[in-house]
Amino acid sequence: GTIVRRHRIPLPPPHEDQFYTIDNFNINIEVILYARRYKIIDCDQFTKNFLRKMGVRLNPPADRPDDPYTKDRQKILESMKPLRPYERIDTLKQFLEHDGQVLRFFCVWDDAESMFHDPRELVLHYYLSDDTIAIKEIIPVNSGRDAVPLFLRRDKLPKYAPTGLYQPGTITSRTVLNVFGKLVGNRGRYLLDNRKTGAVHQEFYRDSDLKIGAVINVWGRKIILCDCDEFTKEYYRTKYGI
Numbered sequence: 001g002t003i004v005r006r007h008r009i010p011l012p013p014p015h016e017d018q019f020y021t022i023d024n025f026n027i028n029i030e031v032i033l034y035a036r037r038y039k040i041i042d043c044d045q046f047t048k049n050f051l052r053k054m055g056v057r058l059n060p061p062a063d064r065p066d067d068p069y070t071k072d073r074q075k076i077l078e079s080m081k082p083l084r085p086y087e088r089i090d091t092l093k094q095f096l097e098h099d100g101q102v103l104r105f106f107c108v109w110d111d112a113e114s115m116f117h118d119p120r121e122l123v124l125h126y127y128l129s130d131d132t133i134a135i136k137e138i139i140p141v142n143s144g145r146d147a148v149p150l151f152l153r154r155d156k157l158p159k160y161a162p163t164g165l166y167q168p169g170t171i172t173s174r175t176v177l178n179v180f181g182k183l184v185g186n187r188g189r190y191l192l193d194n195r196k197t198g199a200v201h202q203e204f205y206r207d208s209d210l211k212i213g214a215v216i217n218v219w220g221r222k223i224i225l226c227d228c229d230e231f232t233k234e235y236y237r238t239k240y241g242i
Helices: 045-053 068-080 092-098 230-240
Strands: 029-033 036-040 102-110 119-127 132-138 152-155 175-184 187-193 215-218 221-228
Touching (some): 102 230, 119 221
Antiparallel strands (some): 102 119, 102 221, 119 132, 132 152
16 A cells, blocks of 8 residues: 655655755665655656756666565475476467368278178278377168277277287376375375387377278278278378379
């Protein structure tokens, strides 16, 4: 609130019979108001112009002293949010450019291990916004098969090595260097490596891997891409010249 209300303020002793005027003010000086010392560190542009027109030579602005409370609060906030080597992965640009754009392929899976050895018709959707794949099976009428929502739920489809599947935890989005016990406040502490030294990198199917006649491996099932819609054809003509 207001520390000193608007009125004429007397000068400090021994000149208490006089009052403060505009001649007593300047930048980077101290004034005493009722035994309390104030330091003027700066003023606005209007005040500077007014004093210059009166012939006052202005002092350079002074530095604002540090607030001990603000410094202590800043230290507490920095300790609560320690700096960790998080890596920045920008996926917003790809999402904004290709949101709602989906490549559609018509596929066939020759299920050799089934009883009747009949081919299964599938529809593969490749989402350009995040490079994920979803596959739905086309079940004929009176085929005797149970209708399932999806043959493969929407996710990135990995390319697996000939040796087989990776063990759980081998492929991770973050590389943890050290894991500490629950030391403070029953909370775990860990250290991340932004360079991912020693991490196993896994390849996923991209739009460049999909084309008519190609065979992809969907979790051990060989699926043949037979055809695609007009949007997909135009996409490959424009981007890859196919």
